Amino acid sequence: MTRLSAITPSGHVQLGNYLGAVRRWATQGTEQDVYFISDLHGMTTPHNPQRLRSLTREQLAVLLAAGVEPRSVFVQSDLVRELGALTWVLECTCTYGEAARMIQFREKAAGQSSVRLGLLTYPVLMAADILLQGADEVPVGEDQAQHVELARALARRFNGTYGEVFVVPNPVTPPSAARVRDLSDPSRKMAKSAEDSAGVVFVLDPPELVERKVRRAVTDNLGQLRYAPQTQPGLANLLEILAACTGKAPAELADSVGSYAELKNAVAEAVVEELRPIRAATMALLDDPAELDRIRAAGAVRARERSQHRLAAALRLSGIG
Structure with a gap:
């Protein structure tokens, strides 16, 4: 087939x-x-x-x-x-x-x-x-x-x-x-053709740029670490990205971090490591x-x-x- x-x-x-x-x-x-x-x-x-x-x-x-x-x-x-x-x-x-x-x-x-x-x-x-x-x-x-x-x-x-x-x-x-949303506006999907790429992580972005984009991701001022896509879409987006990179459930991950900053650091690290071999192999082919x-x-x-x-x-x- x-x-x-x-x-x-x-x-x-x-x-x-x-x-x-x-x-x-x-x-x-x-x-x-x-x-x-x-x-x-x-x-x-x-x-x-x-x-x-x-x-x-x-x-x-x-x-x-x-x-x-x-x-x-x-x-x-x-x-x-x-x-x-x-x-x-x-x-x-x-x-x-x-x-x-x-x-x-x-x-x-x-x-x-x-x-x-x-x-x-x-x-x-x-x-x-x-x-x-x-x-x-x-x-x-x-x-x-x-x-x-x-x-x-x-x-x-x-x-x-x-x-x-x-x-x-x-x-x-x-x-x-994974339902990956734009980091700067979680109401829209992350898109390769977005006019504003501040919230879009590209596969070939260098690690420091990935980290900067993730740490600037929009969340909320509720201060509640939970997986609630309807009421906390920005936080849910970060949890879903981390879940896609780690194979764990978003709700489980929400219980494993102590702050929004800690979550962003975990997401940035996971995304950088997920993309690192892809970026290296892609650059080698392009070279x-x-x-x-x-x-x-x-x-x-x-x-x-x-x-x-x-x-x-x-x-x-x-x-x-």
């Missing part, structure tokens, strides 16, 4: 990405799982080409440094020809209404006088990502579930019209993971571009081999192969 997941290079990989997804891919992934850097998705809004290229390489290095199997990883744009061909076939299978009712498109396009067409059509590209690799399952949160439903609809429609080519993928809820390029090229070959027969069949049956 093939399970497919992706990460978009819209910013530097942050602690929430690592604890919530990348670490799980490394420790729980199987030989059939597929992971990719979705750099084409990073082009739906204005972007800096050099930054996109740099972030793509950085994210690839982070995944490898975290222990994700090289054979399971590739960069989306390395299959741009295959994806371009299949996306066109699927766009000719999709209706305008299906694309336009995607919630993310409506939210991001709201109030904008000029919206890139790619923002409307990228769910079809996402469907191509899924169907090209023959994914059986796609772990997604609520914000992406609608896109997997579109992939399912397009797969069924193509299969029913032209012939059986595509696996109809199933959306699955990913295993429960060896030839090796990173070799791994990337091999990943592209494997991804292309997985998809060749499926693309050829789709083109042939739709009348253009």
